Amino acid sequence: MRHRIHILGNGSLGGLLACRLSPFVDVRMILRSPPYPQSNTDDKRLPLTLDLAGERQSWRFDWETADAAEPISTLFLTTKSYSALNALDSIRHRLTPASRILLWQNGMGSQMQIAQEYADMAVYAASTTEGANRPEDGRIVHAGHGQTWVGPLSANAPFQEAQRLVDLLREAGFSSETTKDIRAQLWRKLSVNCGVNPFTVILNCRNGDILEHAYFQQRIDALCEELSAMLFVAGYGEPAANVKARIVAVAQGTANNISSMLQDVRAGRQTEINAINGFICDYADAHGQPHPVNSELTAGVHALSDHSGQSA
Ligand SMILES: NC(=O)C1=CN([C@@H]2O[C@H](COP(=O)(O)OP(=O)(O)OC[C@H]3O[C@@H](n4cnc5c(N)ncnc54)[C@H](OP(=O)(O)O)[C@@H]3O)[C@@H](O)[C@H]2O)C=CC1
Ligand SMILES: CC(C)(CO)C(=O)C(=O)O
Structure with a gap:
């Protein structure tokens, strides 16, 4: 059995x-609510198309809602x-100590909270x-290939299982590595x-264009000092110059991208600012460190987003 x-x-x-893994494993989507019925078919499975390197592939997936009963082995x-x-809480009744949970979120905060609350499970x-x-519902565009790292987060997450997850991701064509320190x-x-991300929102521009703006140039050094200080506190210390070099390299390497945060703002969705610069503000507060630039950027994004009142 697959x-x-x-x-x-x-x-x-x-x-x-889902689309990339489905030739290799049995993928099952968990949905908030049943998908809209497809008018001209009896097939009740969830349709998804994937645009990849100029080709469009169509897939259909079995789906269930959170209240299903079947135990989940890999999530x-x-x-x-x-x-x-x-x-995750909505499917808690389906998780057991044998379940493997792989978290894909950007930013910081949610992963550690989940690792704590689900400490008896294998959390990666x-x-x-x-x-x-996702230009429209049911249509996914794979816009850029990258690198994925997978590693254990909870004490109950054996490293060998991270290797199995990476083997599967590689089989599906994702360039992936395990790491002991995710x-x-x-x-x-x-x-x-x-x-x-916050600069692209405040300046309403593509990633590469932030580099030309005085607003970015006037703040980036001070921002990197704040980030460097927090990286040292967290145990991953790096000089501010290295942090800046990485930011500039990514802005140049993804110059034509519309950042995920700007996409969210343009689509009227809540942004992840609270888990990004907002997380740094909270972390700095907890360690008695100043964070004026992170605060300014967080407030700037909130001011431009319809969801400024929502919490992380
Ligand atoms: N997209 C990317 O290329 C990358 C994304 N990431 C990270 O991955 C994470 C996901 O990003 P992305 O896929 O772009 O985000 P999307 O907003 O496209 O997808 C999130 C999905 O989660 C669904 N959802 C939210 N709450 C529930 C719930 N309680 N039950 C069931 N479904 C739920 C949403 O449903 P609904 O639409 O109904 O709200 C939505 O379909 C983010 O943290 C992002 O930063 C990281 C690297 C790359
Ligand atoms: C690296 C970057 C900025 C690429 O767009 C990204 O991760 C995002 O948009 O969230």
Whole structure:
């Protein structure tokens, strides 16, 4: 029998993973509510198309809602950071100490909270630079290939299982590695997102264009000092110059991208700012450190987003 993977979060990343994994495993989507009935078919499965390298592939997936009863052996959680814990709680009755949970969220905070609340289970995190978007419901575009790291988060997560997850991701065509210290990878990605995403929103521009703006140039050094200080506190210390070099390299390397945060603002969706610069503000407060630039960027994004009142 083929291994079954449940995916909770039928968005850009969840859809990408579902389409790429389905030739190799039995993928089952967990939906908030049943999908709209397809008018001209009796097939009740969830249709998804994936645009990849100029080709369009169509897939259909078995789906269930959170209240189903079947125990889950492997779960990929692909909601946004602010929905992650609630979404996981909605299927708690289906998880057992034998379940493997792989968290895909960007930013920081939700992963550690889940690792704590689900400490009796095998919780892993993935950090990925793959890029997917969803121009319309049911259609996923794999916009950019990247690198994925997977590592254990909870004490009950054996490292060999991280290797199995990576083997599967590789089989599906994702360039992936295991890491014993996934937190280091999450912090590195966090620092890049802190230095790119809010600027793209405030300046309403593509990633590469932030570099030309005086608003970015006047703040980036001070921002990197704040980020560097927090990286040192977290145990992943790096000089501010290295943090800045990474931010600039990613902005140049993804120059034509519309950041995920700007996509969210343009689509009227809640952003992940609270798990990105907002997380740094909270972390700095907890350690008595100043964070004026992170505060300014967080407030700037909230001011431009319809969801400024919502919590992380
Ligand atoms: N897209 C990408 O390329 C990448 C994304 N990431 C990270 O992955 C995470 C997911 O991103 P992305 O796929 O882009 O986000 P999307 O907003 O496209 O997808 C999130 C999905 O989760 C669903 N969801 C939320 N809460 C629940 C719930 N309680 N039960 C069931 N479904 C739920 C949403 O449903 P609904 O639409 O109904 O709200 C939505 O379909 C984010 O943290 C992002 O930063 C990381 C790297 C790359
Ligand atoms: C690296 C970057 C900035 C690429 O767009 C990203 O991760 C995002 O948009 O969230």
